[in-house]
Amino acid sequence: MANSPATNSAPLKVVVAKPGLDGHDRGAKVVARALRDSGMEVVYTGIYQTPESIMRAVIQEDADVLGLSSLSGAHLDYAEELGQLLRANDRADVLFVAGGTIPPEDAVKLKEYGVHEVFGPGTPTTVLVEYVTTYARNVSAIPVQ
Template structure:
């Protein structure tokens, strides 16, 4: 016993179930809120609308042979969730490639993640590259397994703040929000 499928019946049944779609266009009209925003003549009053500020752009980088990027990815996600635009360079980056990302992306912040113990060398070179390429306006932060005694040395290289193991992401987010655009002022 075979039954033949009837496409016409199926389409008609679907149309009956979707009849609200056929009537939607007839009910579209001018919303009163649009008239209030645009004025009676439809003229835009853009001066009254608040200016949208661009999000803080952060480059998160992993220099050298440091292949441990779980923490960098967690930080990148926390910054993104806080409304920042984040560019993650990936692992095994050279200082030159990191600088290139900062310049090309016109970044406000450079976050260097280091778990390999080579943070002093990479931070020194990146600090010099930022200054030599007129990007001293970039907020430069370093995080990872950084011994507390290295923090002062890093700051002489141009690093603005150091975040060690166990730093809550909210502390980093707040620091960036408070300091990222203040370097230009």
């Protein structure tokens, strides 16, 4: 499992994933680059991933953060399954964020599934980087909304 900030000064490790048949990955690549440029180690899984393959990457990489990028409209199904897989694999300590063309009304449901924050189109990458840096190894500090 990921270590607490007090005991781990290693760079944050982030898995950025594109689930399902969504082949549009420009946004995921922009996010991956911004996180990398801020000093994080980023593993981009590529397109057409299943929840199981994404979860394997999170476990194998001992990731601190899972970023789900979705433009296909299937974000609710994938986020629900990934939330379940994170809990089932004792990885509820992973900061789980989502981004893409996600309607604001779906953000509430995503958070019920375990997504900590949702970043919509036009969100400055600096906002995402700040959020990840603040909460990646301390998800318990995320304010309840």
